Amino acid sequence: MKYVKFAKSTIALSLMLSFGYANAATYEIKEIPNVKDHRQQFSTALNNVGEVVGIARSSVNFPFYFENYITNASASIRANCGISDAEISAGQLDASSASCLKSTLSNTSGNFVDSPSYQKIGDVVSFKYSAGETTQTTLTDVFVEELNSLSRSTVEQLNDINNLGFAAGTASAPYRKISFQQTGENASESPITLFERDFTSRATVINNGNVLTIAPKEVTFGGVSAATSITDNNFVSGYQSVSVREVAQTTIENDCKGESLPENVCAWSLAQNLSLYDLRPVVWSIDNEGNVLEKSEYPLAFTPKENQNGNYVAYASAVNEMGVAVGYGDAPATDNDNVILKFPLLFKDGTTIQILEDNRDYDGGYATDINNQGLVVGHLQKFVDRQYNDEFFVYDINTGEIKTPTTFYKSAQSQAAAINDNGYVVGVAEYELTTSQIRRKHGFLYDLNTDQVLDLNDLTECQSKYEIVEVSDINNNNQISATAIKTVNVVNALGEPVLDDNGNNVTTTQPVAVLLEPISGGQIDDCGELEEPSYERQGMSTSIWLLATLSFFAVIRRRFI
Template sequence: MKHTVLAASILAGLSGQALGATYTLSELPRFEGAKYTFISDVNDKGEIIGAASSIFNLPIDISYIDFEDADIKDAYENTKDSYETIDEEISFTLEDIKNGAAATNADANSFMLGFLSGRANNAKYQKIQDRIALNIDAVSAEEQVLFDVQTQDTNGLTRSVSNYLTSISEDGVIAGWGSAPFSKTTFTPEGESEAETFFVRDWNSRGIVFSPQGEKITLAPEFSEHGGFSIANDIKKLDDGGYLVVGQSSVGIPENRQNNYDENCDDKDEPLAVCAWQRQLSSQFYDLRAFQWKLDENFNVVSTANLGLGLTPKDDENDAFVSAALATNKSGIAVGYSPYREGDDLYPYGVAGYFEGGQFKPFKTLENWYELGKATDINNNNIAVGYMAENIRGSVLDQYAFYYDLNEDKYVQLPYFFKGSKTVATDINDAGYIIGQAEIEKNSSNRRREGFIYKIGDTKITNINDLLPCKDSNGNNFPYTIAEAIKITESNHIYAIATKTVERRDRLGNIEKDSKGEIEYESVTLPVLLTPNPNGEVDDCAPPEAETYERQSGSWSVLSLLALPFVWLRRRKLTLARSSS
């Protein structure tokens, strides 16, 4: 396959970091207006979508806030006390914030973000989402606006919406989902004489498709009362020129949830939109189903389909049931998760499986009611990947990755780095190489995860960091650690999220310094491309006693991986488990 102009420019223009290792690392563009940049999908042309979080200089609307209220005064005093415990003096007052300091003083901005975050479920306070969607090319990462709007209250976008781009087709059509923006309104509760400020929105989530020309196509839910709910997790271009999108849609409301709404939402104490929003904060407000939308070549929705559920609810089961499709292949086989019932045994948490003929089929014979899991990807050879686990008394235990061959009805658990290492498979290419991430530390309350690669048929998985050099071009320790492996192409190029130590920046984007004037540093996430190096060898970075697992942990030959043809980029998508918003 010929390299596209964009792909070639990425190869030529980004800073390579290989010194004889089996993979060359190139740092992809980061979004300059945030600390963290992620990727979620790539297509054959090298077009990348992703996200950024910890956005600098988020807008704070103070116009409605009563700075004499005890709530904000107490929050300020608590913050002031925390400064004093570390022998520092707070750099702002509430009067400063009232006069606009949240836009100029990073500490004031951080205080207000924390104050608002603690009241995220209170409709009387501004809503802020600290994540944006991105389009990434060879030189920059630019914001992609989904449903947000401009407002005078924030002198720009409201920054009150969810933003997720999840999949991009081979010809650049993007799928994802987001929420409606919050707007500020006044309402006088029954029996009161003064109007109060409330923040309201029209709906919780909508799937969306972007054409290559930027046209937006909203994917309506099957059931839209009180706003409804839909998300798009994957998109594939079909041979007829149309597109197949899979995700999730609301299909109804359980009777007890509707009764609760009818009894409490009377437009007396608060606006109806607030009452609906508060109930939608629970993931059990709507019945949600794995869902499919088919679009023609002009992006008209020509058909929709409820993909099904792994059980038939009984008459006395009034709670919501949730299934979701996370990925599909070109044959239209969708995979994801659903609660499941076998005889009288109910598996309520949702287990990994596939959807066929309006029915859900689990990938494995289930043995315990507390099993759970999700299928995260399926290749064009009908081999799916994902993870399974056990949920015992609220604790997720023994989480392992798997692959399932639909052609042979064959379920295989992937190896661990060590027994008890929680492992997730995120992507598989058509050649049978699987990537994901797994815990690498045995004795830690907060176990670190790193990316792995595995070839179907092998006995071990390999830590991707073992395929990178030990030193950079200056002889220093290699500055990147692969934390998550996101995409693997047919040529075994890997798109991943790495951690790297950089200058620390505050909430306004300024470089931070300590009391001595020295620059402080922190670890951030950033997107990288790993390109196979046919002349490389695995470096021996540490003595055997320093390793937590064998350095050469994979049994497959590195040369066999490199011998595959360099096709540059194939499209796949990662959407990890999401039961609902």
């Protein structure tokens, strides 16, 4: 099978469906060095001086508590993971056991994630890339003497960075091991071991190593807050818990008596299957020391009827330097106001505004970014053939005009991630023509001024070892932060190389964070036809968009929602 990329066209996108293969040396790919001991890395944002923030995961040498579910000879986890007596005695698991145990404790389809009786696996850390170096940024995690390391139970995600070096994001609280003596009829005679934490998530700002966490309006059982973007004049967009939902409060009062579990741990357990909080968009204004000067909280886009008792929410995904924010939230469908769906929203001067004047043509949507000229990007959704189909949009808040440009071909699904002040949009779109329901995706660059869409993989050198599958941001110098996949040597859970029977390194494809640098005077080259790569290329299905399913809290981000 031949791998044929479509030639770019400045006239009509249909001309891209030729068999010529056009590539370009107009962008240079710079791989961002990995965070130590982490195998996968994703970029999330960059500023105008080329500093990039992102996340790393899939760590090696993970530290484990040796609790009964590991040390007890009859424990099911121990048996399933093949943990030996020698490993227990040494207090050190081999690569196979460590990989199995970490996977088991992280498996969201099992009972271990939802139970406070088992160690919690976070394994998502943030990084900052500056002047050619990558630095891990610890936001909320703490050192644990028993583990002789950080707890690595947190999910820490920097989502944006301004030109002054202030980075904003979201982090969960670290879990700590506690001993609890139960009371009541079914109480255990001896204290039981539990894992608890102080909050689900906190909006976080870091500058020069100084970390500020912003508490939400409602802090009962810890509460929730998150930061999604930050401007040069220190507007921070995000969301926060504003109240405990009445149904959740009633359930906690009935079920959490402090006998079998501490009240906060019991509430956490219930929250795995029950939404605790009413969440609302917020824009904070902070000073250069990170102190909150004021905040603007925004309401839902509609007023629920008496019979509408759902958990309705809204989130701010991005904010510009005028303090105008965008995001998404629940709103009624035009044809039936009893049907509530997620639609793109605008937050301005204390008012929540629906970007779509008429929701009749769409079944949902998300606004992900806004520039300083009032141009908003995101994607709209139509429910077709039992699934949501996405198309990216550009909305001008000054004129009310909304555009949905075609990308690589007419029916290609697409999502916009960011827009700069030059009118350049970046995102991802299907490029593969196939009858399969899963179509591979590439990063794209759209020029609003010329209505031109280009595959970012066509803007790099021929035979590049990188395939750009996610794009997170573009700055005003047209530098782009993205995530690519490339072939790497496999290492096991202890960081050791994996070899085949002949002693050769086993290889796999892996996500890496990259910075795309414009090449001054770069020219488009004709690379001819290239063979399809031997590996199976991955699209959005294995991208950073799935990060939320790996976390202990929902990661809501203007770049990936």
